[in-house]
Amino acid sequence: MNEWLDPLLLSRWQFGLTTMYHFLFVPLTIGLALTVAIFQSAWVRTDKARYLQLTHFFGKIFLINVAMGVVTGIVQEFQFGMNWSDYSRFVGDVFGAPLAFEGIVAFFLEATFIGLWIFGWDKLPKKIHLGTIWLTVIGSITSAYFILAANAFMQNPVAYTINEEKGRAELTSIWDLLTNPIALAAFPHTIFACFMVSAGLIISVAAWHLYRNQHLDTMRPALKFGLWMMVIAGVLTTLAGDQLGLAMVDAQPMKMAAAEALYHTATGANASFSVFTLGTPDGVQELFSVRIPYLLSFLSTHTFDGTVEGINNLQAQYVTLYGPGDYTPTIWITYWAFRWMIGLGLAHMLVAVVGLWLTRGGRSPKRTWVWKVAIWSFPFSLLAMSVGWVFTEMGRQPWLVFGLMRTADGVSPGVSGVEILISLIVFTLLYGALAVVEVKLILKAVQKGPDDAPVQDAESGAHQHAVTVY
Numbered sequence: 162m163n164e165w166l167d168p169l170l171l172s173r174w175q176f177g178l179t180t181m182y183h184f185l186f187v188p189l190t191i192g193l194a195l196t197v198a199i200f201q202s203a204w205v206r207t208d209k210a211r212y213l214q215l216t217h218f219f220g221k222i223f224l225i226n227v228a229m230g231v232v233t234g235i236v237q238e239f240q241f242g243m244n245w246s247d248y249s250r251f252v253g254d255v256f257g258a259p260l261a262f263e264g265i266v267a268f269f270l271e272a273t274f275i276g277l278w279i280f281g282w283d284k285l286p287k288k289i290h291l292g293t294i295w296l297t298v299i300g301s302i303t304s305a306y307f308i309l310a311a312n313a314f315m316q317n318p319v320a321y322t323i324n325e326e327k328g329r330a331e332l333t334s335i336w337d338l339l340t341n342p343i344a345l346a347a348f349p350h351t352i353f354a355c356f357m358v359s360a361g362l363i364i365s366v367a368a369w370h371l372y373r374n375q376h377l378d379t380m381r382p383a384l385k386f387g388l389w390m391m392v393i394a395g396v397l398t399t400l401a402g403d404q405l406g407l408a409m410v411d412a413q414p415m416k417m418a419a420a421e422a423l424y425h426t427a428t429g430a431n432a433s434f435s436v437f438t439l440g441t442p443d444g445v446q447e448l449f450s451v452r453i454p455y456l457l458s459f460l461s462t463h464t465f466d467g468t469v470e471g472i473n474n475l476q477a478q479y480v481t482l483y484g485p486g487d488y489t490p491t492i493w494i495t496y497w498a499f500r501w502m503i504g505l506g507l508a509h510m511l512v513a514v515v516g517l518w519l520t521r522g523g524r525s526p527k528r529t530w531v532w533k534v535a536i537w538s539f540p541f542s543l544l545a546m547s548v549g550w551v552f553t554e555m556g557r558q559p560w561l562v563f564g565l566m567r568t569a570d571g572v573s574p575g576v577s578g579v580e581i582l583i584s585l586i587v588f589t590l591l592y593g594a595l596a597v598v599e600v601k602l603i604l605k606a607v608q609k610g611p612d613d614a615p616v617q618d619a620e621s622g623a624h625q626h627a628v629t630v631y
Contacts, residue, residue, distance in 0.1 A: 166578030168573070171582055172245065172572050172576075173568070174585060175581060175585045176237075176240050176244065178592075179237045179592070180237055180554075181547060183237050184546070184547060185543065186229050186230030187355070188355035188542075188543065189222075189223075189355075189359060189543075191356075191359075192355045192357075192358050192360070192362075193223040193226060194297055194298045195298050195356065196359050197294055198294045198295050198297075198298050200219065204216055214379050214612060214613075215379055215382075215611060218610065218611040222362070224275075225603055226603075241253075244572060244573050246573040246575075246576075248571030252329070252330045252562055254332050255314060255318075255320065255330050255331070256311055256315070258335055258338060259310040259311040259314075259339065260307065260311050262307045263304050263311075266307075267301075267303040267304035267306075267307055269300075270297075271297055271300030272300075274293045274296040274297045278290065281293060305352060306339075309344050309348050310338060310339050313347060314338060314562065315557065315562050316343045316553070317563060319337055319341050320333050320334045320337035320338035320341075321333060330565070342412070346401070346404050346409075350401035351546075353395075353397040353401055354506070354546050354549070356390060357394045357546075358543050360388075360391035360394060361539045361541060361543065362387075363390065364387040364512070364513065364516065364535055364538065364539070365539035366383070366607050367381075367384035368535035369536050369607065370610055371532070372536065375610065379610075385517075387513075388516045388520070391513035392513045395506065396510075398506065406460055407461075407463065410469075413557065414475055415472065415479070415488065415556075416557065417461055418470060418471055418475060419556055421469075422496045423457070423471045423472060425471040425474075426468060426469065426470050427468070427471065428468045428469070429455060432455065432458035432461070432467070432469045433455065434452065434453045434456035434460065435451065436452065436453065475488070476488055476489055486567075495552055498549070498551045501544070501545070502549040505542065509545070512534060512535065512541070
């Protein structure tokens with residue numbers, strides 16, 4: 162029983178659950194902001210009503226998602242002081258800097274211009290109003306960068322010095338912190354993946370309506386847009402992921418070794434990538450695998466004869482550097498999370514490629530299962546991003562800040578397991594209720610579909626019914 166009331170274990174579960182829940186809204190917010198901005202730009206440029214209808218339609222879903230994301234994000238940040246006070250005391254001067262920028266600059270920019278966009282339809286000229294949604298896009302993407310920069314410090318601590326007298330890390334250069342190689346590599350990979358999530362939603366929603374032969378004038382271009390967005394964003398996500406892999410190998414070689422369950426250092430053909438592996442329950446010995454020779458070497462070094470360090474060798478190095486301890490993450494989690502991330506992302510790209518082929522030249526698929534695949538494929542990219550974050554964070558263990566602070570040393574000393582368990586149960590129930598509300602609101606908006614083509618004031622160019630849309 163005492164093991165289940167361990168403050169460290171419960172704190173990790175609570176932060177993991179709240180973070181993953183909050184993260185469900187983040188990629189949709191970023192991707193839908195761009196989607197809405199593109200559709201509104203198309204309307205301003207062409208004056209075609211269907212683009213205005215799509216702007217309002219996906220704008221509704223965007224705003225529902227933003228509202229829920231803000232609520233869950235606030236709760237997440239409270240945990241730094243509640244459950245991880247020793248971590249906050251030790252690295253708060255460094256870790257808090259990009260979060261402060263995110264709140265003061267990016268979130269303020271995003272929140273301000275979302276408000277102007279919502280209430281400015283019949284008050285601002287069309288092009289100025291269009292500018293508000295594009296500034297919202299910039300704000301959301303900038304916000305993501307600052308958060309990724311904070312997380313990158315945990316993966317690859319830079320721009321700090323240890324104040325021995327005060328017993329904490331102190332920031333030495335905000336520029337070096339914001340240009341952390343991990344942040345620079347993770348940012349495009351994450352943002353392009355967000356666009357994949359948004360594209361997945363567009364594909365599923367458009368397919369649902371087209372399958373029912375409704376809203377054809379709006380959903381046909383929406384489907385085509387979503388399919389192309391998925392393919393382009395998928396390719397860019399893959400290329401950016403390759404660069405992130407190189408940065409990860411340089412900063413955290415144990416994470417790459419854990420992703421492959423590679424226990425012994427390998428070179429060239431021996432550094433193969435296992436597509437599928439079955440091992441012993443402890444994960445130490447391989448029983449069966451399907452492998453691609455040289456691929457792991459290429460992914461890790463961009464050469465076919467590069468050396469990839471194994472878990473055993475790295476464990477010995479870390480014991481020498483940091484003292485006795487187990488520096489190996491949970492292998493089965495990192496191994497399968499890495500593969501699910503890649504597999505789900507590629508599956509969604511395949512859906513889009515097939516969709517583009519089947520809808521070429523204005524064609525419409527006749528088979529029911531084709532539409533059902535498109536409709537139910539939405540979770541693929543979202544789940545790929547979620548397990549990608551599981552891989553990123555679990556692959557760092559047992560470190561809270563890699564090489565600088567262990568996870569066990571960052572938990573709040575004055576919070577009991579019972580207190581954390583109570584808050585964990587409350588958060589879980591609350592988030593469960595919010596999830597039901599979120600899903601119902603989005604499903605209601607999706608099933609209703611776009612509103613009828615709005616009436617436009619010929620003199621002002623303003624949409625006369627825009628205020629009632631939201």
